[in-house]
Amino acid sequence: MSEPFPAHPADDLARAFVVGCKKSGTTWMQALLEVHPQVCSRGEAGFAPLLATPMFEQLNAYNKQQRAGEINTYSGADALTLARFAINTLQRKWIDMLPEPERAQVRVIADKSPEHALSLDVLNAIYPKMKAIHIIRDGRDCLVSGWHYNIRGNAKAFRSQFVSMESYASYFAQQQWVPSVTRARQWGAGHPDQYLELRYEALLASPDEQARRIFDFLGVDATGPVIERVIERTSFRSLSGGRDQGETNNQSHFRKGVSGSWREELDPASVRVFEQIAGDTLDALGYPRASAVGV
Amino acid sequence: MTVPTLSHPADTLPRAFIVGCQKSGTSWMQALLNAHPEVCARGEACFGTSLLPRLAGLTEAYNKAQRAGTTNAFDADDSAQIMRLAICTLQRKWFEAAKSKSPVRIIAEKTPEEALTLDTLGRVFPAMRVIHIIRDGRDGVVSGWHHNLREDAAAFKSRFPTLASYTRYFVEHHWLPYITAARRWGIEHPEQYLELQYEDVLDHPTEHARTIFGFLGVDASDEPVGQAVERASFRSMSGGRAQGETDNASHMRKGTSGGWREDLDQASIEIFEQIGGSMLDTLGYPRAAAMST
Secondary structure, eight states, X not given: OOOSSOOOGGGGSEEEEEEOSTTSSHHHHHHHHHHSTTEEEEEOOOHIIIIIHHHHHHHHHHHHHOOSOGGGSOOHHHHHHHHXXXXXXXXXXXXXXXXXXXXXXXXXXXXXXXXGGGOHHHHHHHSTTOEEEEEEOOHHHHHHHHHHHHHHHHHHHHHHHOSSHHHHHHHIIIIIIHHHHXXXXXXXXXXXXXXXXXXXXXXXXXXXXXXXXXHHHHTSOOSHHHHHHHHHXXXXXXXXXXOOTTOOXXXXXXXXXXXXXXXXXSOHHHHHHHHHXXXXXXXXXXXXXXXXXXX | OOOOOOOXXXXXXXXEEEEOSTTSSHHHHHHHHHTSTTEEEEEOOOIIIIIHHHHHHHHHHHHHHSOTTOSOSOOHHHHHHHHHHHHHHHHHHHHHHTTTSSOOOEEEEEOGGGGGOHHHHHHHOTTOEEXXXXXXXXXXXXXXXXXXXXXXXXXXXXXXXXXXHHHHHHIIIIXXXXXXXXXXXXXXXXXXXXXXXXXXXXXXXXXXXXHHHHHHTSOOSXXXXXXXXXXXXXXXXXXXXXXXXXXXXXXXXXXXXXTHHHHSOHHHHHHHHHHHHHHHHHHTOOOXXXXXX
């Protein structure tokens, strides 16, 4: 009889997860990984909140209904195995979709889901050797980017929820930037060998150096030619369809490609609100306060 | 690089499901099957009724949450495979616990209500075998009445103040739908379906046990069959009582058939036969009027 649960070569590949607060450059990071021949990279799979956590909830509910002892219920290890199987089922397809010569080169499967910044513990339980790449950006720049992003996407609903940039700033600091940055760093502190932290600003300033750091961390080819190709294909010029950094197009996902423009684009009230909530985190990360940069 | 297998020896064993309206003898069937050296039979796992719908909901919700046009979605085969692994995960534990058996050649599970979910189970185990036990529903009502009074009298009595009201519920929501659904599946999968009537098994247990074990593809010779019948007899399962020796406090209450004629009032009989009459006829159970009752 044939194998009921045949394994697949993709199951054995290393796993990486790109995380970060929204608008911190996670999509850029994903693009960077996608160009590398040894990495198979995809976005927005949301495995932890959309698949694994609901699966644990359902198995727990099933267990509660069972009367018999432990052999009629799922243990924690069982649940992790099932979650891993479900995720692997999808990731096998990512690999299978690659044409043959490319497929054989892949060493790492990567997913970019910003919200995974909050679920690194869950992902690590499912993939104990996984690596996390956490990209951090000045939250005030994220805020500006987020504002434009939402205006582009669903302006009416967004404007009715956030009547002013100030109200959005409060929400964004409290519900997005601080929790995302804090939780991911916390996890990283406990798993230093599995965690790489990058700054968007550093990626802008010295992309080849940062790219080398990333690929070294992932254990893939980090030599000159590969880095060059990656940088070229993921430059702001390439991703924005020909614009230089600083050439703004508010309608594009690749809006401006600079850092620090919050100083011109954020009104003082919004800055104040943001720094009130996120000040400690800004300080811890070395991002100067508005007052310190004469804003 | 060696790729580890995800399978367990138990995963390749054939599967069987025991189904039927509650109080039709499904527990008895499970005990009979489990008493055979080559069968591992467990109950109330509620795979079709609880586990599989939960897993189906999960993969559907995940697919919906993915952006349109994405290839990052579970197809029907993927979902079935996840369900298969989920069931196998538990049944491997049953298999391991049954190591003393000689060796296990089929894994069976009993959940009465799975009579309604055979299509779902069939997607996961396309070659599964189904044993459907049917009983005269009028005896089922009596048995169910006592069963519920044992379990949770207060709640039950407030929901069903009279035997007649319980009878209506039982025949409408259990007896008729379960039998109809299971028989329909049986017509579509004749090679995989065995139907038995409780009353017949009661009268000729050895003969029917032989049929059952033959159907399951295990040793149907005299010794294992006789042993299983003995271990699952009313006397054994009731703690020593003979058939007919009633103990309303026991799951193995009476072990006879036809007791409805004394235990069901006229109103209840009428309600049952009004709703379930043609099924009684189809199954060969005589109406009350046809007997001197």
